[in-house]
Amino acid sequence: MSSTSLPFVLDLLRHDLEATIGYRLSVLPRPAVFDQDVDSVWLVGRARSRTGVLATTGLSTVELILQVAEHVQDFVQEEMAVVSGSNWPECPIHRGTHPAQPKDVDGVATWTCPEVGVSIAPIGKLHRVPDEGNRASPEPGR
Template sequence: MERELAAALEPIMSDLGKPAGVQPDLRDESWRDDPQTASAFLYGADGSGQGISINLGQPAATQIVALADQVQEWAVEALWSLGRATNWPPCPHHPSSHPLAPMVVTGRAVWACPTLSTEISEIGRLAS
């Protein structure tokens, strides 16, 4: 897997491993025919897949947030297919309402409450 994609994906995969998350079958299958991007596929237990990609040469926080948004979209679908709550990662302030949103804050990739604009955790350091 392309180095920048693997580095950006690492903290997100760590967060997916938390109790409310779901683990994908990550496959190093490039699907973008653009030398300025790196891509792969995430597959769920039901066999459905979704492509993920980043633009190369961007700041790491920008890449992580862009990828977190795509992985979050995959996770919502995967959790739905398993009959589980789809608000991953759940907002601690509104646990039955909405998931956290990935954002760049002062050069860092974080999960934040989209309603309160409150930073909850750095991506890759979600509490269990």
């Protein structure tokens, strides 16, 4: 059972969003569902649309991060599809073709390339590559 909280996981994802594409995730800290087995909040879109993020209680830290990352990734891809495409976070190995995928890599919640399985960066550790613009990349030395 994890002691990691939903707000902590959302902060990891906020970092990755702001660092890679400058997107500020808006969270309404009210329950999206009332269920003792689920922690939840609302994500608020640019057009004030909302979607619930559900975090099942009792998951390990890695499972919780992966579950929330998938919810947030789906939300952001729908939001971004309208303005600039929906590959967030972009896979730096295959730029412009697909987003990175959240996956458990040796007990660490990690962004990976879904085609070749290569680890890109732990979730919460992406950053912008200055010479490539808004490209997702791991922090130096990680």
